[in-house]
Amino acid sequence: MTKLQMTSDIRGLNEECGLFGVWGLPDAAQTTFYGMHALQHRGQEGAGIVSNDHGRLWQERGLGLLSDVFRDPQKIENLKGDSAIGHVRYATAGTHGIENIQPYLVHFNDYQMALAHNGNITNALTLRKQLEDTGSIFQSSSDSEILLHLIRRSHEKTMKAKIVESLRQLRGGFAFLLLTPEGLFAALDPHGFRPLCIGQLADNQYVVASETAALNMTGAAFVRDIQPGELIKISDQGMQVSHYTNNVTLNIDAMEYIYFARPDSTIYGVNVHIARKKMGRCLAQEQPVPGADLVVGVPNSSLSAAQGFAEEAGLPNEMGLVKNQYIARTFIQPNQDKRERAVRMKLSAVKEVVAGKSIVLVDDSIVRGTTSMYIIRMLKDAGAKAVHVRIASPAFKYPSFYGVDMQTTTELMAANHSLAEMTSMIQADSLAFLSVEGLVRSINLKTPYTGSGLTTAYFDGHYPSPVYDYEASLSDKVAAGLVTFDAEPMAAMPEIISVKKGV
Numbered sequence: 242m243t244k245l246q247m248t249s250d251i252r253g254l255n256e257e258c259g260l261f262g263v264w265g266l267p268d269a270a271q272t273t274f275y276g277m278h279a280l281q282h283r284g285q286e287g288a289g290i291v292s293n294d295h296g297r298l299w300q301e302r303g304l305g306l307l308s309d310v311f312r313d314p315q316k317i318e319n320l321k322g323d324s325a326i327g328h329v330r331y332a333t334a335g336t337h338g339i340e341n342i343q344p345y346l347v348h349f350n351d352y353q354m355a356l357a358h359n360g361n362i363t364n365a366l367t368l369r370k371q372l373e374d375t376g377s378i379f380q381s382s383s384d385s386e387i388l389l390h391l392i393r394r395s396h397e398k399t400m401k402a403k404i405v406e407s408l409r410q411l412r413g414g415f416a417f418l419l420l421t422p423e424g425l426f427a428a429l430d431p432h433g434f435r436p437l438c439i440g441q442l443a444d445n446q447y448v449v450a451s452e453t454a455a456l457n458m459t460g461a462a463f464v465r466d467i468q469p470g471e472l473i474k475i476s477d478q479g480m481q482v483s484h485y486t487n488n489v490t491l492n493i494d495a496m497e498y499i500y501f502a503r504p505d506s507t508i509y510g511v512n513v514h515i516a517r518k519k520m521g522r523c524l525a526q527e528q529p530v531p532g533a534d535l536v537v538g539v540p541n542s543s544l545s546a547a548q549g550f551a552e553e554a555g556l557p558n559e560m561g562l563v564k565n566q567y568i569a570r571t572f573i574q575p576n577q578d579k580r581e582r583a584v585r586m587k588l589s590a591v592k593e594v595v596a597g598k599s600i601v602l603v604d605d606s607i608v609r610g611t612t613s614m615y616i617i618r619m620l621k622d623a624g625a626k627a628v629h630v631r632i633a634s635p636a637f638k639y640p641s642f643y644g645v646d647m648q649t650t651t652e653l654m655a656a657n658h659s660l661a662e663m664t665s666m667i668q669a670d671s672l673a674f675l676s677v678e679g680l681v682r683s684i685n686l687k688t689p690y691t692g693s694g695l696t697t698a699y700f701d702g703h704y705p706s707p708v709y710d711y712e713a714s715l716s717d718k719v720a721a722g723l724v725t726f727d728a729e730p731m732a733a734m735p736e737i738i739s740v741k742k743g744v
Contacts (some may be wrong), residue, residue: 244601257501257644258343258359259283260437261455262418262674264425264475264715269293270320272448272459273327274311279453279458281307282503283359287342291355296320296422298353300346304339309469317595324425328357340381344420354392355420358385359436359451360644363413371466388417393565401474402527404428408472412709412729414494416467418449424476425449428485431703432492433469434643434696436508439480440464447475452506466509490730491688492696492705499653500542500605500636509694511684514545519683520633520675521549521603528673529554530629534598537561539605539616540588541743542651546633550632554601560589561595561620565579596624606634607663610654614667635700636660636674639724640715642667642708643696649714677701703727 259280263269266718270292277288288310289302299320303310307329310319328343344357362368365384368391373379377390391407392400400421408417414434419426427449429437440448440461448461456463467473470489472587474481494501497508504514525544535557538547541564565587600620605631607613617628636655650656654663664672675683677700681693688694698704702724718724 257283257435257451258331258357259329259451259455260326260357260359260416260418261328261448261450262324262357262420262425262427262475263442263446263459264324264490265477266442266444266446269325273325274307274317274540276448276450276455276459277307277327277329279455279503280329283451283501284329287330287339288328289342289344289530290317290320290325290327291344291346291420292320292322293324293420293422297322298346298355298420298422300344300355302339302342302344303663304342322442324420326355326357326420326425328418338381340639341383343383343385344418345381345386345389347393349393352422354389356385356389357418358383358388359416359437360414360430361642362387362409362411362415363642363707363711365413366710367528368410382509387411388419400424400427401472405472408485411527412706415453423472425476427467427471427473428643429467429469429471430535431470431486431489432643432696433489433509434494435494436493436497436502436506437467438465438508439467439473444656447480449473449475452502452508454503454506457505463507472702489690490692490705491686491690491694492692495634495684495695495697496641499680502543504545508629509686509688511686517542517605517633518549518552519685520680521546521551522553522674523549523679523683524603524631524633524675525550526631527676528631528680530601530631530671531627532599533601533629535559535561535594536601536603537595537620538603540564543605543633544605546605549631550601550603550631550633556601559591559594561591561600562592562616564588584612585619588616588619590619590623590625592623595620595628599627600625600629600632602628602669604630604632605635607632607667608637609652610663610667614671619666621668629671630664630669630673632672634675635677635680635697637699639699639702639718640711641699642704642711707732 261276278729287304290308301316344355346355362384368387372390392403395403395406397403415430416435417428440456441464442461470484470486472485498516502513506513508671536551538544620628637653638656686694704726708724715724
C-alpha cells in the first residue's frame with residue numbers, strides 16, 4: 242500500500258483498502274466486481290481481481306477507479322473460475338505504480354497464489370531487509386508482498402501451516418485474503434485494527450469483505466465478523482475457523498466509524514450511521530452553540546453527525562452545502578490555488594439557505610485545516626453571518642501506523658497549533674472538538690476484551706501496540722510523556738476450530 246504527501250491532498254485523510262473474496266460461485270469474478278464496487282470509497286488509486294479456475298489463477302488489474310480498470314467487459318470474461326479475490330487500493334506504504342496494484346499473483350514451480358492486503362505492517366522494513374539479505378527479490382515497494390516471501394520460505398508441510406508460521410512474524414495492522422488452488426484464506430491481525438467480515442450467499446457459498454455494505458451489494462447474508470488473530474479457510478469442504486495466535490485483543494480503528502466506512506456498514510455489531518449520529522448528539526451536548534440558527538453538515542461522511550447534532554440542539558438540519566457527486570472523493574492538486582478551486586468544484590454553498598444565518602458547520606475531522614478554511618470562506622461569501630465549526634471527532638495530534646495515510650505530525654494542524662490559533666487559521670467564529678470519552682461512548686463497542694475495543698491513538702497518543710520500525714519517529718514525544726505504547730497482547734483466548742458447510 243503507499244503513502245501520499247499530505248501537502249497534495251485537500252481532504253487530508255485517505256482511504257484504506259477494500260477486500261472482497263468468494264469461493265465456489267459460478268461467475269465469481271463478476272460477483273467480486275460488484276462487491277468491490279460497494280468498497281470503492283476505500284480506495285480509488287487502483288483495482289484488481291484474481292480468479293481461480295480449477296487450480297489455475299488468472300489476474301486483471303490496473304490504475305484508476307474500478308469502472309476504469311474494468312471498462313472493457315472482456316476483462317471480467319477473462320477471469321474464469323468459481324472463486325476470486327478483489328482489491329481496491331489507496332496506498333499507505335510504497336509507490337504508485339502498477340506493480341503495487343493488488344491482488345498480487347505469484348507463480349511458483351509447484352503452485353500459484355494471490356494476495357490482497359488492507360493495513361500497514363509496522364515491522365515491514367526490518368522483515369524486508371532480512372529477506373533481501375538472504376536472497377529474496379521484491380517485485381513491488383509495498384509492505385504487502387512480505388507475506389508472500391515468508392510463506393514461500395516456510396518449511397511447514399501444509400499451506401495452512403505455512404501461512405500460520407508467516408503471520409506470526411508480522412506486526413501492525415493487516416487484513417489479508419489469500420487465494421490458492423486449494424482454498425480462500427482470510428486472516429486478521431491480533432488487534433483487529435482493520436474490519437473484515439464473512440457473509441453467505443443463497444446457495445451457501447461464503448464471501449469475505451472489508452465491510453458489510455459489500456455483503457448487501459452481492460445479496461450475501463451476514464454471518465460473522467472475523468475476530469483478531471483468526472485464520473479462516475474456505476474451500477469445497479466448507480469454512481474452517483481457527484486462530485494462528487491466541488494472544489489477541491480488539492483495537493478496531495476508530496476512524497472506520499468516524500470517516501472511512503460506509504454509513505450502511507456495521508462493524509462488530511455497531512452500525513456506522515448510528516455511531517456517527519451519536520457522535521453528533523454527544524458533540525452538541527459537550528460543545529453547544531448558543532444563538533445558532535441552523536446546522537450544516539459537510540457532505541458526505543459528516544451528514545450523520547450533523548443530523549445527530551441538530552436533533553440534540555433542537556435546530557434545523559439544512560442542506561447548506563451541496564456535493565458534486567461526479568467528483569472523486571480524494572482530490573490531488575499541486576498548489577493552494579488549485580486546491581481551493583478543487584474544493585469549489587467539489588462543494589457549493591446554497592445561498593438561499595445560509596445567507597444571514599449563524600451556522601453550526603459539522604465536519605468529521607480536521608487534519609491540515611485547509612479544506613475547512615475554504616468551506617468557511619465559501620459559506621461567508623454566500624452571506625453566512627457566522628460559522629461555528631464543530632468536529633465530530635477529537636483533534637488529530639498523533640500519526641497513524643496501522644493503515645491510514647497519516648504517518649507524520651508535520652502537517653497535523655492540532656499537533657502544531659493551539660485551539661485559538663486553529664480557529665483563526667480556518668477563519669471560523671468558533672471551533673470545538675468531540676472529546677475522546679465522547680467518541681468512545683458514542684460508538685459504545687461491546688467487546689469481551691479489556692479496554693474500549695477502539696484505537697484512539699491519533700487523539701490521545703496511546704498506541705495499543707509497539708510501532709516497531711516507526712518508534713524512532715516518536716522518540717521526542719515518548720520522552721515528553723505524550724506518547725505511550727501497550728505491549729503486544731498476552732491474554733489468551735481459547736482456540737476455536739470448526740468446519741461448517743451449508744450453514
